[in-house]
Amino acid sequence: MAKSAHPVVSPEHAAILRTIAAIPRGRVARYGEIAARAGHPRRARLVGRVLGESDPALKLPWQRVLRSDGRIAFPPGSRGFLEQRARLLEEGVMVVKGRVDLLRFGWQRDLDAEMWAPR
DNA sequence: ACATTGACTCGCG
DNA sequence: GCGCGAGCCAATG
Numbered sequence: 001m002a003k004s005a006h007p008v009v010s011p012e013h014a015a016i017l018r019t020i021a022a023i024p025r026g027r028v029a030r031y032g033e034i035a036a037r038a039g040h041p042r043r044a045r046l047v048g049r050v051l052g053e054s055d056p057a058l059k060l061p062w063q064r065v066l067r068s069d070g071r072i073a074f075p076p077g078s079r080g081f082l083e084q085r086a087r088l089l090e091e092g093v094m095v096v097k098g099r100v101d102l103l104r105f106g107w108q109r110d111l112d113a114e115m116w117a118p119r
Numbered sequence: 120a121c122a123t124t125g126a127c128t129c130g131c132g
Numbered sequence: 133g134c135g136c137g138a139g140c141c142a143a144t145g
Binding site: 030031032042043047050062065067068072080084 | 128
Binding site for chain 1: 143
């Protein structure tokens, strides 16, 4: 077969999609973080592109992927922005001014977890 | 084949 | 906080 009739998922894309699927509920991860964990350091844009073109039927937790500063990547007020915020709030992730505190909800915050240990 | 675009990131002023 | 430039690179026109 020369070409498939539907989108082909390369191994690289698959690694990225798997990484996104692994983000725990109630936690968030940065584009660059996903890229690095999937074996593509410095390729944050690839993550955004792959995610945007991915099949919705995969039901990926795309709302858990944020920019490096904790902000939602979509323009404030846009459809994507509003839905992402709603989805995050629904699973207990606090979103203030389109932004999430990575020290509290970041997937990798474990390193700083001690600071937030309940007293 | 060249230019622009974009669910990105980082450093500098 | 804000704007800019640079690096990033596949998709799109």
